[in-house]
Amino acid sequence: MGVSENIKHFLSNEIPSNVKLVAVSKTKPIDAIREAYQSGYKIFGENKVQELADKYNELPKDIEWHMIGHMQSNKVKYIAPFVSLIHGIDSFKLLSVINKEGEKNNRKINCLLQFHIAKEETKFGLSIEEAKEFLQSEEFKKLNNITICGVMGMATYTENEEAIRSEFKELVYIFNELKNTFFPVSDFKEISMGMSGDYKIAIEEGATMVRIGSLLFGARNYIK
Ligand SMILES: *Cc1c(COP(=O)(O)O)cnc(C)c1O
Numbered sequence: 001m002g003v004s005e006n007i008k009h010f011l012s013n014e015i016p017s018n019v020k021l022v023a024v025s026k027t028k029p030i031d032a033i034r035e036a037y038q039s040g041y042k043i044f045g046e047n048k049v050q051e052l053a054d055k056y057n058e059l060p061k062d063i064e065w066h067m068i069g070h071m072q073s074n075k076v077k078y079i080a081p082f083v084s085l086i087h088g089i090d091s092f093k094l095l096s097v098i099n100k101e102g103e104k105n106n107r108k109i110n111c112l113l114q115f116h117i118a119k120e121e122t123k124f125g126l127s128i129e130e131a132k133e134f135l136q137s138e139e140f141k142k143l144n145n146i147t148i149c150g151v152m153g154m155a156t157y158t159e160n161e162e163a164i165r166s167e168f169k170e171l172v173y174i175f176n177e178l179k180n181t182f183f184p185v186s187d188f189k190e191i192s193m194g195m196s197g198d199y200k201i202a203i204e205e206g207a208t209m210v211r212i213g214s215l216l217f218g219a220r221n222y223i224k
Pocket residue numbers: 024026047068069154194195196197211212213214215
């Protein structure tokens with residue numbers, strides 16, 4: 001099956017209509033994205049700034065682009081004019097830079113706070129204490145060119161379903177805690193969790209967005 005059939009299958013059989021599917025196209029050629037686009041799908045995720053900017057330039061402008069990877073502050077400017085949602089906010093500094101770039105581009109940039117829920121050291125993300133500290137600061141309240149839309153997290157890469165489930169539960173707990181404390185009436189409503197290996201558990205636990213790559217586009221081959 002091609003990518004457009006895979007997406008169609010996913011939308012009709014795998015995920016409920018209130019869960020948004022971010023089709024993760026990282027490392028995949030423009031043609032594969034174009035095929036999906038021509039069949040009507042317009043929401044794609046990339047994890048590298050340069051690749052995202054290049055693909056944006058080549059493809060139709062009504063695509064909704066999600067930046068799902070770790071970001072360096074000095075690269076925000078390349079995607080600030082067009083990005084729909086940045087999933088991986090893991091520092092206040094990054095948020096401030098995004099705000100500044102939003103100002104320059106005269107737009108509000110949508111962001112998710114990334115939390116470190118996995119047992120692996122290699123994954124990025126905030127702790128709930130770090131997030132609370134800057135969310136209650138005066139500096140945060142001055143950021144008028146960002147919207148915090150919710151949270152994002154990645155579970156440990158493991159076969160242990162109960163371990164994955166408890167990490168997703170932790171992210172939902174963090175979401176509720178922050179919503180009640182800082183965002184009672186606002187756009188804070190997204191929980192981005194779940195990938196090809198664990199999206200079913202993520203949906204059961206309350207994901208509002210899943211980020212799926214290899215099950216749609218095929219396995220990635222990093223060796224050129
Ligand atoms: C690559 C990636 C995904 C998708 O991974 P698959 O296992 O191919 O579905 C999801 N989220 C992030 C942050 C990624 O980097």
